[in-house]
Amino acid sequence: MSPKRVVGRRVRKVDGLKLVTGRTAFTDDIDLPGMLIGKILPSPHAHARITRIDTRRAKALPGVHAVLTYQDVPRVPHTTAGQAWPEPSPYDTYLLDSKVRHVGDRVAAVAAETRAIAEEALRRIDVEYEVLPAVLDMEHAMDKGTAVIHDEPDSTGIDDASRNLAGEIHRELGNAEEGFRQADLVVEREYRTPRQQHAAIEPHIVIAWLDADDRLVIRTSTQIPFHVRRQVAMILQIPVSRIHVIKPRIGGGFGGKQEMVIDDICAALALAARRPVKLEYTRAEEFTMARTRHPQVLRLKMGVKKDGTIVAHHMKVLAATGAYGGHCTTVQGNTGSKVLPLYRSPNLKFDCDVVYVNAPPAGAFRGYGCPQGFFAQESLVDEIAHQLGMDPIAFRLKNAIRQGDTDELSAQLGEGRKGLPRLIRICGLPQCLEQGAAAIGWKEKRNGGVRRPGKILRGIGVACSMQGSGIAGVDFAGAFLKLNEDGSFNLQVGATDLGTGSDTVLAQIAAEALGVSLDKILIYSSDTDFTPFDVGAYASSTTIISGGAVKKAAEKTRDAVCCFAAKMLDASPEDLTCRDDRIFAPGGKSVAMSEVAMFAFYKEKTQVMEGSSHFNTDSPPPFCAQFAEVAIDTETGQVKVEHLVTAVDLGVAINPMQAEGQAEGAVAQGLGYTLAEEIVLDEAGRVVNANFCDYKIFTAKDMPKLTTILVETEEPLGPYGAKSIAEVPINGVGPAVANAIFDAAGIRMRRLPIRPEAVLAALREAGAGAKARPGAGAGAAR
Amino acid sequence: MPRRTTHRAGGAKNAAGSGRASHGAVNDLVIHVKVNGEARRWTTAPGDLLLDVLRREGYWGVKRGCESGECGACAVLVDGEPVNSCLMFAAQADGRSLTTVEGVADRERLDVVQEAFLDHGAVQCGYCTPAMVLVTRALLARSPHPSEAEVRETLGGVFCRCTGYKKPVEAVLAAAKAGGGERSRPAARRAARAGKGARR
Numbered sequence: 001m002s003p004k005r006v007v008g009r010r011v012r013k014v015d016g017l018k019l020v021t022g023r024t025a026f027t028d029d030i031d032l033p034g035m036l037i038g039k040i041l042p043s044p045h046a047h048a049r050i051t052r053i054d055t056r057r058a059k060a061l062p063g064v065h066a067v068l069t070y071q072d073v074p075r076v077p078h079t080t081a082g083q084a085w086p087e088p089s090p091y092d093t094y095l096l097d098s099k100v101r102h103v104g105d106r107v108a109a110v111a112a113e114t115r116a117i118a119e120e121a122l123r124r125i126d127v128e129y130e131v132l133p134a135v136l137d138m139e140h141a142m143d144k145g146t147a148v149i150h151d152e153p154d155s156t157g158i159d160d161a162s163r164n165l166a167g168e169i170h171r172e173l174g175n176a177e178e179g180f181r182q183a184d185l186v187v188e189r190e191y192r193t194p195r196q197q198h199a200a201i202e203p204h205i206v207i208a209w210l211d212a213d214d215r216l217v218i219r220t221s222t223q224i225p226f227h228v229r230r231q232v233a234m235i236l237q238i239p240v241s242r243i244h245v246i247k248p249r250i251g252g253g254f255g256g257k258q259e260m261v262i263d264d265i266c267a268a269l270a271l272a273a274r275r276p277v278k279l280e281y282t283r284a285e286e287f288t289m290a291r292t293r294h295p296q297v298l299r300l301k302m303g304v305k306k307d308g309t310i311v312a313h314h315m316k317v318l319a320a321t322g323a324y325g326g327h328c329t330t331v332q333g334n335t336g337s338k339v340l341p342l343y344r345s346p347n348l349k350f351d352c353d354v355v356y357v358n359a360p361p362a363g364a365f366r367g368y369g370c371p372q373g374f375f376a377q378e379s380l381v382d383e384i385a386h387q388l389g390m391d392p393i394a395f396r397l398k399n400a401i402r403q404g405d406t407d408e409l410s411a412q413l414g415e416g417r418k419g420l421p422r423l424i425r426i427c428g429l430p431q432c433l434e435q436g437a438a439a440i441g442w443k444e445k446r447n448g449g450v451r452r453p454g455k456i457l458r459g460i461g462v463a464c465s466m467q468g469s470g471i472a473g474v475d476f477a478g479a480f481l482k483l484n485e486d487g488s489f490n491l492q493v494g495a496t497d498l499g500t501g502s503d504t505v506l507a508q509i510a511a512e513a514l515g516v517s518l519d520k521i522l523i524y525s526s527d528t529d530f531t532p533f534d535v536g537a538y539a540s541s542t543t544i545i546s547g548g549a550v551k552k553a554a555e556k557t558r559d560a561v562c563c564f565a566a567k568m569l570d571a572s573p574e575d576l577t578c579r580d581d582r583i584f585a586p587g588g589k590s591v592a593m594s595e596v597a598m599f600a601f602y603k604e605k606t607q608v609m610e611g612s613s614h615f616n617t618d619s620p621p622p623f624c625a626q627f628a629e630v631a632i633d634t635e636t637g638q639v640k641v642e643h644l645v646t647a648v649d650l651g652v653a654i655n656p657m658q659a660e661g662q663a664e665g666a667v668a669q670g671l672g673y674t675l676a677e678e679i680v681l682d683e684a685g686r687v688v689n690a691n692f693c694d695y696k697i698f699t700a701k702d703m704p705k706l707t708t709i710l711v712e713t714e715e716p717l718g719p720y721g722a723k724s725i726a727e728v729p730i731n732g733v734g735p736a737v738a739n740a741i742f743d744a745a746g747i748r749m750r751r752l753p754i755r756p757e758a759v760l761a762a763l764r765e766a767g768a769g770a771k772a773r774p775g776a777g778a779g780a781a782r
Numbered sequence: 783m784p785r786r787t788t789h790r791a792g793g794a795k796n797a798a799g800s801g802r803a804s805h806g807a808v809n810d811l812v813i814h815v816k817v818n819g820e821a822r823r824w825t826t827a828p829g830d831l832l833l834d835v836l837r838r839e840g841y842w843g844v845k846r847g848c849e850s851g852e853c854g855a856c857a858v859l860v861d862g863e864p865v866n867s868c869l870m871f872a873a874q875a876d877g878r879s880l881t882t883v884e885g886v887a888d889r890e891r892l893d894v895v896q897e898a899f900l901d902h903g904a905v906q907c908g909y910c911t912p913a914m915v916l917v918t919r920a921l922l923a924r925s926p927h928p929s930e931a932e933v934r935e936t937l938g939g940v941f942c943r944c945t946g947y948k949k950p951v952e953a954v955l956a957a958a959k960a961g962g963g964e965r966s967r968p969a970a971r972r973a974a975r976a977g978k979g980a981r982r
Contacts, residue, residue, distance in 0.1 A: 010903070012900045013905060283849065661946075701938035
């Protein structure tokens, strides 16, 4: 194969110029004549029935153009989860309902001429509630006698609504109990993970209006424009053909916008008012009315032989989906299917209950169930390696899945149905461990899990993880190319760039296949009228699935170009090659792409244009090894991460600069998850920290030194060998830090986020058990 | 100080492009500001935030992230100093000189800072980028060769959820090295840009 000219290069983002100059690029960067402001009346109660609602005083307010309650809109059970049809999530959600199920749930919505008028209108809606007992503790949500959150008769797909059980999963490969009997050592531990919020800097925002043909236009900050079109059509009971969804640049998504959060209500307001309506969440609404990561309680039990061979592993998960069940079994299914198979074991068992609670709904979030699972699993294997006296890296390498293996659990745990087995065609995990270990100083810096005297304790830790690249047999994408007179190409894709740089990556793939420079590819993405279908940006799918579609479409286009060039060059099409914006015959004679274009247009009267679709029946996992170096202040309990190394096997990096950026961003979000981020509810189910002062995300000042190592392998199923990168580096941050804390201080932190007070308590408890060793004064200054 | 207008037919007094029905009421204030070097006369209400007025007047690069001074996405320069425009009443800007991201590049060329952000992959979704570019400009004006700690202190006021800050920090340091802090010296700036251009 000839050397690549565009793929593999650290090129600038194709949409970078408009972003760096602040030009109008985002949803909110337009003004429409007569545009109204939409607002939602949030429920003040965690669980209540609306017994009376009177909107007359609101409607009478000058400047108010629409007021909607459940009495005014169709009642269509649906899920807001942005998933391929038929969605595996329960249909348990309504545009507006007579029952509210969390503080912040929709009670009513208004559209008015200004924000002030809209807010005043909300105050003028008179509501009487029958307050119901709130179910807030997921560990008691299924108890007998507990209030039932989804007692409506028309919801479907709920596992057992009477027990608040949204979904459950039970799978076993081999026989775990038998495996534990054969083990020399069995360790069982419990882990807890928090409700994290995506905190994209651009809040959810939608502008909806009727165009001159009375079609509903939805301009929205979304990862799933085509799912939004289908869902809104269903909820508002209008044909898909009457809806046009446009996704401009979006200010971060991270899974929070893999959800139809406010598109439906904004569209309903626009239809009711017959004027453009803008609905934008405030930061507080993001924390209370958007989506979160599922909090989990995980109980893991692992059996090993003396030599470190894993013989059985049983993971039990209890998760809370909040008030609605979007993504409930798929996120938690991932906690099993993407985590357990990282280590070979003849006996694997996964049990999971996902329960409703009266809290903000959970949903998709970068990692999609894996950060929870890997925190538990990587903490446990570290503990077992320590108990066996084995090096944690050696233990992992001994048991890790490898090239040629087949992960059968994925066949049992598909996207809400039976899945497909995963064949590991390529695996760079050993290289990730080796290169990452060298970068962190594994041999020199390990402390060994003993508490030494001194104010500051230092240690290092490791964690491994994997993810997928698209959902096997489910995700698919379309791409379309057409040639212009100057030899440039319009590339139209349904794929959704949420800031990840996928427009750039897809343009690079097209340029490579067509043998043209990157500036000859004019990409336009995510518009349901003007681009082909794509499931959307999630499940680490865009590079491999949408990229696969682009490569196929570009190759077909290249073949079409060559047919015309062959006539011009008097050669046969299959002998031609495209590079440097020219088409070459074997003898070296060539024509420019622009000349071929003019020939095709004006001599042959033909528009060169080709489209293609793509899907995979397998989901090649990217692999990741992460290493943390920490310093613990024994007086305050503060854990400072000083260095975080990420070595990731992503297949071939189409754009290494962007790939590194994905890893580094995932690490920042992972550090927040590990040390700071948690939505806290009070006893009434209200979010008490719905702002950036009380919900702390990492800033430039908080970040440790980051080292990112791209371990490139060539994945046969990916375009130019690419797999994926966006999600996997968030998975190992928590356990790498927790394992480093153990290495430094001999304490195991099994709950995220790891707060200073918990570290301090653990240090005291450990210190009370075994007084710090005397006579090691020289080490104090370490 | 802002001048209070009389109330009659206030709508007509609105600055061009304002178009907000709520304006033109009793308490309208006329303010005079310089935005990116150009004099502007705005009619505002006393409670109007600088953020809202700037966006209303077409400076779309000013972004809304939290409206409470936490995330920094709405940062602009007021007399050269970074200010969260969601924490400032428009009236407080009367008589001041404002810089938004629209004023950073000149007509033909990007600023050194903008070039560095693109070259170093410091832009992902781009929502915080205008604020990052502006606070960087203010930093380099004050401290042409900042340490990494100074850069992190400066960028610490602008939240980014995409990049992990590594590439933005590298971009700022690279911009400083390329003479981004010598903006007032055109020759140095041209030289820096020539060097940049050659690499492109």
